[in-house]
Each structure stands twice: as structure tokens, then as C-alpha cells.
Amino acid sequence: xxxxxxxxxLVVEGxxxxxxxxxxxxxxxxxxxxxGTLTALLGPSGCGKTTLLKAxxxxxxxxSGEVRVxxxxxxxxxxxxxxxxxVFQKPLLFPHLSxxxxxxxxxxxxxxxxxxxxxxxxxxxxxxxxxGLTGRRVGELSGGQEQRVALxxxxxxxxxxxxxxxxxxxxxxxxxxxxxxxxxxxxRDLGITTLFVTHDQQEAVDVADHVAxxxxxxxxxxxxxxxxxxxxxxxxVARFLGGTNEIxxxxxxxxxxCDLGTLEVPSGLADGPGVxxxxxxxxxxxxxxxxxxxxxxxxxxxxxxxxxxxxxQTAELRLGGALPATMxxxxxxxxxxxxEISVRLPVPACHVVPFEHTxxxxxxxxxxxxxxxxx
Amino acid sequence: MRRAIGPTALAxxxxxxxxxxxxxxxxxxxxxxxxxxxxxxxxxxxxxxxRDVLEALATxxxxxxxxxxxxxxxxxGAGRAVGMYSFxxxxxxxxxxxxxxxxxxxxxxLGIQVFLIRYGLADSVAGxxxxxxxxxxxxxSLVMGAAFANLDPDVEDQARMLGAGPxxxxxxxxxxxxxxxxxxxxxxxxxxxxxxxxxxxxxxGGTVRTLPLLLFAAIGSADYTAAAALALVIxxxxxxxxxxTSRFLTGAxxxxxxxxRL
Numbered sequence: 001x002x003x004x005x006x007x008x009x010l011v012v013e014g015x016x017x018x019x020x021x022x023x024x025x026x027x028x029x030x031x032x033x034x035x036g037t038l039t040a041l042l043g044p045s046g047c048g049k050t051t052l053l054k055a056x057x058x059x060x061x062x063x064s065g066e067v068r069v070x071x072x073x074x075x076x077x078x079x080x081x082x083x084x085x086x087v088f089q090k091p092l093l094f095p096h097l098s099x100x101x102x103x104x105x106x107x108x109x110x111x112x113x114x115x116x117x118x119x120x121x122x123x124x125x126x127x128x129x130x131x132g133l134t135g136r137r138v139g140e141l142s143g144g145q146e147q148r149v150a151l152x153x154x155x156x157x158x159x160x161x162x163x164x165x166x167x168x169x170x171x172x173x174x175x176x177x178x179x180x181x182x183x184x185x186x187x188r189d190l191g192i193t194t195l196f197v198t199h200d201q202q203e204a205v206d207v208a209d210h211v212a213x214x215x216x217x218x219x220x221x222x223x224x225x226x227x228x229x230x231x232x233x234x235x236x237v238a239r240f241l242g243g244t245n246e247i248x249x250x251x252x253x254x255x256x257x258c259d260l261g262t263l264e265v266p267s268g269l270a271d272g273p274g275v276x277x278x279x280x281x282x283x284x285x286x287x288x289x290x291x292x293x294x295x296x297x298x299x300x301x302x303x304x305x306x307x308x309x310x311x312x313q314t315a316e317l318r319l320g321g322a323l324p325a326t327m328x329x330x331x332x333x334x335x336x337x338x339x340e341i342s343v344r345l346p347v348p349a350c351h352v353v354p355f356e357h358t359x360x361x362x363x364x365x366x367x368x369x370x371x372x373x374x375x
Numbered sequence: 376m377r378r379a380i381g382p383t384a385l386a387x388x389x390x391x392x393x394x395x396x397x398x399x400x401x402x403x404x405x406x407x408x409x410x411x412x413x414x415x416x417x418x419x420x421x422x423x424x425x426r427d428v429l430e431a432l433a434t435x436x437x438x439x440x441x442x443x444x445x446x447x448x449x450x451x452g453a454g455r456a457v458g459m460y461s462f463x464x465x466x467x468x469x470x471x472x473x474x475x476x477x478x479x480x481x482x483x484x485l486g487i488q489v490f491l492i493r494y495g496l497a498d499s500v501a502g503x504x505x506x507x508x509x510x511x512x513x514x515x516s517l518v519m520g521a522a523f524a525n526l527d528p529d530v531e532d533q534a535r536m537l538g539a540g541p542x543x544x545x546x547x548x549x550x551x552x553x554x555x556x557x558x559x560x561x562x563x564x565x566x567x568x569x570x571x572x573x574x575x576x577x578x579x580g581g582t583v584r585t586l587p588l589l590l591f592a593a594i595g596s597a598d599y600t601a602a603a604a605l606a607l608v609i610x611x612x613x614x615x616x617x618x619x620t621s622r623f624l625t626g627a628x629x630x631x632x633x634x635x636r637l
């Protein structure tokens with residue numbers, strides 16, 4: 001589970017948080033963030049990510065468990081004395097203070113003299129690409145600027161760990177992408193250990209060294225982003241990432257026996273019943289096949305629907321005439337509803353996860369469009 | 376230019392009614408159908424410098440200021456409790472806070488007078504201040520409750536993450552955020568106290584003489600010159616206060632936003 005490289009700076013062990021006894025929102029969480037790395041805590045709305053973040057920050061009391069920052073426990077410390085910075089979803093700037101005074105607030109709490117404060121505030125505003133805004137009123141800032149000031153305000157205190165609670169979710173898509181870049185750069189420049197909460201897969205994959213997927217108050221998977229897409233640990237993970245095709249069957253060595261015949265799968269998979277998952281963009285279309293053997297991982301398919309999606313098109317298929325599947329194609333590819341085609345499942349793209357007796361109602365991540373209308 | 380419209384309208388609306396008072400205050404004789412006073416006199420304006428009037432002015436200022444400060448302090452706490460926290464019986468508490476403003480104050484005061492006499496507070500400035508808190512605290516609590524309801528509770532958590540302890544969170548973050556509402560509601564309390572007559576007469580027993588008491592006495596004796604002059608003395612301090620707080624009374628300050636949420 002532990003995906004940390006090198007020294008671990010933030011360690012969360014067996015953390016359980018709940019607002020009522022016996023009904024934990026966050027249940028027995030283990031999470032490690034390596035020094036200087038950025039871990040994205042990814043999960044659907046209401047899965048407990050923010051609760052976990054607030055627990056680490058000290059704003060919510062733990063029912064049980066341990067939080068260590070830089071090797072020492074912070075459980076006994078009140079939030080205001082933890083070596084942790086937190087940037088909320090909203091900028092939460094203090095409206096009666098100027099931009100500079102907002103950034104300097106934490107330094108003022110530490111009793112730093114005015115001159116030293118000014119110097120560090122100037123440097124920090126330069127870092128977030130807002131030089132010379134010290135004297136500006138908070139009300140004159142744009143949404144992106146506000147959130148950058150909030151970031152500078154947290155970073156100026158030089159926290160051991162930086163926590164970010166969906167800090168860009170209220171910005172529009174274009175600005176959000178630029179803010180991600182800025183965050184990535186600042187994080188690397190300062191080498192600050194960061195835990196970044198998001199419900200946006202793209203955002204998680206873009207900025208993070210490691211992704212921890214949280215579902216229903218538990219960490220479901222934790223690893224580098226690439227593994228999430230190519231080798232998801234469980235069916236739930238594969239489903240959360242969206243658009244996966246599922247083929248139930250049985251693994252035996254490098255052979256996978258299912259209704260479509262016998263398919264070839266990569267080596268190293270556990271023998272026994274499982275679900276073959278393959279992503280829609282991995283499927284390759286071909287001419288109509290003559291047999292149903294599955295030889296060369298080619299299976300016959302019927303096109304039941306074609307949808308144009310702008311940058312690509314998706315075809316709904318029935319593999320072997322029965323099994324529903326989705327295939328992503330370039331918009332130029334000529335395909336029509338009702339057509340009989342063949343589909344190849346490239347061996348490296350096939351992955352088998354254990355059977356799971358979970359209902360299909362895994363919360364699916366919001367689409368980009370859905371997100372915009374939400375904001 | 377647009378910014379000046381609000382304060383200007385406020386100033387004109389408040390100053391126009393004062394003009395006839397000025398005319399009355401300098402008229403020795405003004406009977407129907409004369410359009411202007413028939414005879415001018417300096418008696419009315421001279422009254423303003425009268426020792427009794429100055430003493431009443433001082434008493435009024437002391438009482439109104441004390442009421443404003445105490446009501447603001449009490450309302451601040453009450454408003455924070457009902458505005459920011461949800462607890463069982465919050466609706467009942469909200470109603471009880473407002474109840475004194477709904478019941479005729481004179482009825483409450485008559486009952487309380489017994490206790491004020493027992494504790495030696497009757498016929499004293501302290502007693503008058505206490506009894507005037509009854510009609511003022513509800514309004515301050517109401518306004519402050521709305522102001523705190525508008526305050527994002529995460530703001531204090533944010534301050535906490537920046538190292539601010541409970542006291543500094545309250546003083547440096549929460550208080551500045553609700554300050555406009557606090558100024559406006561304290562002003563409201565000052566005005567209620569400033570023009571209070573019945574409670575002052577009842578509890579002060581005529582010993583505590585405020586400006587409204589003198590004004591009623593002048594009206595009672597049909598001395599319109601004195602009444603007009605006293606009315607002017609009563610009208611001026613609130614106008615000065617409005618001038619000072621007009622920044623908070625016009626425009627979209629949290630205070631007015633707060634009223635919108637009531």
C-alpha cells in the first residue's frame with residue numbers, strides 16, 4: 001500500500017473520524033506521503049476526503065488513530081500549532097486586510113517583526129506570480145488571484161505539510177489548468193510535502209506523484225497515476241476511473257477463458273475467476289472476423305450506437321453478440337450503427353481484477369461538463 | 376459621483392424636518408395666519424445654554440452611550456450564539472431574545488420596577504440604563520445574529536490554521552467581519568435610548584432628567600419656543616452619529632446584507 005518514496009513526511013495510521021459514535025465518516029485510514037512529494041487524495045463527493053484532511057489539520061478530533069508529521073505525532077497539538085498549512089476550497093481571505101496583510105497574517109501570529117514580514121510576503125507573492133499586489137484590497141482580486149493569495153498565505157509560514165482542499169474547483173476549466181501548473185511548479189520549487197484533495201481524476205493525474213483513491217471512507221488504492229489506469233487494483237477502482245469494459249471469466253496462466261472464447265492476458269495474474277478490464281481507448285477496430293475463437297484476441301462485435309463527442313467518438317458494442325462494451329475512436333473513423341465488425345483487445349491493455357460482489361452503484365466521478373454546471 | 380447619492384439623500388431627508396423647528400425656536404409669537412413668526416426672540420436659543428438643559432444633555436448622552444455599549448456587548452454574544460451555532464432549542468432562544476421587543480416595554484418595566492426599588496436601583500442612572508436594555512438588546516441581537524449567520528465559519532478555521540488562538544480569532548477575524556453590523560446596531564440602541572421617555576420617567580422617578588423629559592415638560596406647558604429649542608438639542612446628536620456611520624448605513628455593507636437575510 002505504501003507508495004512513498006524515501007522518507008515519509010506525513011503518516012496517517014488507522015485514523016477513524018466520525019461525528020457520531022459507531023458511524024465513522026473516515027474509517028481506519030492508512031496513508032503515507034513521502035517528503036517533498038505530492039499525493040492526490042481522489043474520491044467522489046461525500047467520500048470523506050475533506051473530513052480526513054481536516055482531521056490531519058486538527059480541525060476535527062480523531063476517534064482513534066495517529067497522525068505523524070516529520071516523524072513526530074501531532075495528535076496532541078491544537079490546529080493552530082500544527083506544522084501544517086491548509087488551503088480551503090474557498091479563498092477565505094480576510095476582507096478587512098490588504099493582500100499583503102492577508103499573506104502576513106500567520107507571520108504576525110508568530111510575532112515576526114514588520115520588516116521581516118514584509119520581506120517574506122513580497123517573496124511569496126512573487127512565487128505565486130502576483131508581484132506588487134501587496135497593497136491591493138482583497139475585493140479587487142479575481143478568483144484565480146484570490147486562490148493564489150490563499151496559497152501564498154499558507155506557504156509563507158513554511159509548513160512541513162501543505163494540505164489543499166479542492167482549491168481550484170470553483171475556477172473555470174482553463175484557469176484551473178493554469179493553476180494546476182502553478183501549483184506543480186511551486187510545489188517542486190519549495191519541495192513541500194503536499195496532500196491535495198480533489199474529485200477530478202484529470203486534476204489528480206496532472207499534478208500528483210501518487211494518487212490515493214478514497215471510496216466510502218476508505219483508501220481503495222494508492223499508487224502512481226499510471227497504475228491506476230493500466231493496472232487498477234480492484235473493480236471499484238477501475239469503475240471509478242470510468243469507461244472500463246468488463247468481461248467476466250477465469251484466468252489460467254496467460255489464458256483467460258470467457259464467453260468470447262479464450263483470450264491472451266499479460267503474465268503475472270493470479271489464477272482463478274476474475275474480471276478482465278480493458279479501457280475503451282485501448283480497443284482496436286478491424287474487419288469482420290470469420291470465427292469466434294478469440295485467436296489473436298480478436299472478437300466479433302455488433303455496433304449498437306455511435307456517439308460523436310467532439311474530440312473523439314464512442315461506439316457502443318455487443319462483443320460476441322451479447323457482452324456490452326464501449327470503444328473510443330478518432331472522429332474521422334467511419335463506423336455505422338448496426339455494422340458487424342471485429343475488435344482486437346491488445347494483450348498489454350488487458351488486466352484482470354478479482355471478482356467483487358459489490359452492486360453496480362459505485363459512485364461515478366462527475367464528468368467535466370457536470371462539474372462546470374455544478375460550479 | 377454615484378457614491379454620494381446615498382449620503383446626500385440621507386442628509387436632505389433628515390435635515391428638512393429640522394427647518395420648521397429652527398423657525399419655532401426663534402419665534403416669540405407666531406399665530407395663525409402669519410406665514411413667518413411675528414416676533415423674534417433669543418430666549419429659545421438661550422435655553423440651549425441653560426444649566427438644566429446642559430445637565431439633561433449630559434445625562435442623556437451618558438445613558439444612551441452606556442445603553443449602546445452594553446446592548447452591543449450583549450447582542451454580540453447572543454447574536455454569535457444564534458447566528459453561528461445550531462443547538463437544540465435555538466428557535467426558542469431566538470424568540471426569547473426578541474420577545475422583550477414584542478411585549479409593550481411599559482408592562483415589563485412596571486413589573487421590574489419592584490426589583491429595581493428593592494436593589495436600590497430606582498431613581499438612579501444605573502437603573503435607567505438597565506431598564507433601557509430591555510427594548511434595545513433584542514434589536515442588536517437580531518442584527519448581530521444575521522451578521523454572524525452570514526459569516527463563513529471556515530474563516531475562523533482558516534485563521535486557526537494560520538496560528539491564531541481563540542482570542543485572536545475573535546478579535547482579529549470575526550469582529551472586523553461583523554463590525555459594520557455592530558456599529559449600526561449600537562447606533563440603533565443609542566437612538567432608542569435617546570428618545571426613551573416613559574421608562575426614564577418611571578424608573579428615574581423624575582430624579583434622572585434626560586432631554587425627552589424636559590421636552591415633554593415644555594410641551595405640557597405649551598411653551599413652543601422652548602419645545603422647539605429642546606427638540607433641536609435632541610435632534611443634533613443623532614444627526615452627528617448618522618454622519619459618522621453613514622458609510623455603514625448606505626451601500627452593500629455586511630450590515631445591510633444582514634438585514635436582507637432576516
